[in-house]
Amino acid sequence: MTTHNLNGRIALVTGGTTGLGFGAAQCLIEAGATVYITGRRREVLDAAVEKLGEGAIGLQADVSVKADMQRVADTIKQAHGHLDILFANAGGGHATPLEQLTEEQIDSELSINVKGVVLTVQTALSVLREGASIILNASITADMGLKGFGVYAATKAAVRSLARSWTTDLRERDIRVNTVSPGVVPTEGYGKEQKMSDQDVADYVAHVSKEIPAGRVGTTRDIGNAVVFLASDASNYIRGIDLIVDGGMTRVYAGKN
Numbered sequence: 001m002t003t004h005n006l007n008g009r010i011a012l013v014t015g016g017t018t019g020l021g022f023g024a025a026q027c028l029i030e031a032g033a034t035v036y037i038t039g040r041r042r043e044v045l046d047a048a049v050e051k052l053g054e055g056a057i058g059l060q061a062d063v064s065v066k067a068d069m070q071r072v073a074d075t076i077k078q079a080h081g082h083l084d085i086l087f088a089n090a091g092g093g094h095a096t097p098l099e100q101l102t103e104e105q106i107d108s109e110l111s112i113n114v115k116g117v118v119l120t121v122q123t124a125l126s127v128l129r130e131g132a133s134i135i136l137n138a139s140i141t142a143d144m145g146l147k148g149f150g151v152y153a154a155t156k157a158a159v160r161s162l163a164r165s166w167t168t169d170l171r172e173r174d175i176r177v178n179t180v181s182p183g184v185v186p187t188e189g190y191g192k193e194q195k196m197s198d199q200d201v202a203d204y205v206a207h208v209s210k211e212i213p214a215g216r217v218g219t220t221r222d223i224g225n226a227v228v229f230l231a232s233d234a235s236n237y238i239r240g241i242d243l244i245v246d247g248g249m250t251r252v253y254a255g256k257n
């Protein structure tokens with residue numbers, strides 16, 4: 001349970017049907033917000049709205065399609081007149097040896113992770129109120145140099161850069177922009193995007209946990225709580241930062257302790 005009060009706030013979480021987006025939606029609702037979630041798959045969207053319960057509203061939309069995102073912004077404007085919190089979370093990608101990268105994979109990761117974030121924020125400008133908080137989902141992968149993750153990591157480095165530029169672009173409207181960079185958080189994406197079996201995930205979690213000062217991998221609520229903090233007035237003086245939420249994995253050497 002979070003301590004930040006978001007009573008009466010209107011939030012939009014893209015890709016809020018599973019994983020980190022769903023966890024953030026849960027935490028935002030518990031803090032008092034009304035939360036719009038989006039996703040491309042209708043049945044997954046409906047199931048997520050039902051699971052989230054009161055306070056959740058689903059809109060089927062693809063972040064890489066401008067008309068979809070304009071419809072989302074227009075719907076929120078019509079219903080509430082404004083938007084207080086935007087978590088641009090939808091994204092994904094997987095490791096592929098550089099020699100085997102296809103144009104399709106490059107286009108898909110750039111289209112969802114970069115173009116999608118730009119379209120999400122650009123269309124939301126028509127409904128974001130003065131003093132609103134935008135949080136973009138980046139990743140610790142952006143600066144780890146992980147094997148095979150070059151394009152994905154570059155998209156997340158772009159997201160961090162966008163947050164800094166937009167902090168300047170939107171200062172006149174007092175709209176804050178920050179990124180959150182999650183560490184290792186097993187989600188549906190590990191199976192869907194990375195094609196890992198349950199056993200692969202269990203083996204990876206056991207191995208990587210030893211290298212995390214917190215002694216465990218993250219949960220979707222660990223990230224959701226950070227999103228609530230960046231969405232709340234408690235972070236009002238925080239702008240243009242990248243909040244790393246990885247149990248200390250990339251800040252502290254814990255590998256051989």
Ligand SMILES: NC(=O)c1ccc[n+]([C@@H]2O[C@H](COP(=O)([O-])OP(=O)(O)OC[C@H]3O[C@@H](n4cnc5c(N)ncnc54)[C@H](OP(=O)(O)O)[C@@H]3O)[C@@H](O)[C@H]2O)c1
Nearest residue numbers: 015017018019020039040041062063090091139185187189
């Ligand atoms: N899990 C981690 O360890 C981790 C670490 C760092 C950063 N991240 C970032 O966290 C975000 C969420 O990842 P996750 O692990 O939670 O993955 P996930 O469980 O696969 O969730 C992805 C969500 O995004 C939606 N989505 C994907 N493409 C979309 C599109 N074009 N338009 C609208 N919605 C779309 C998915 O629904 P549909 O497929 O139905 O559209 C789903 O709701 C991503 O940006 C990822 O890069 C994850």
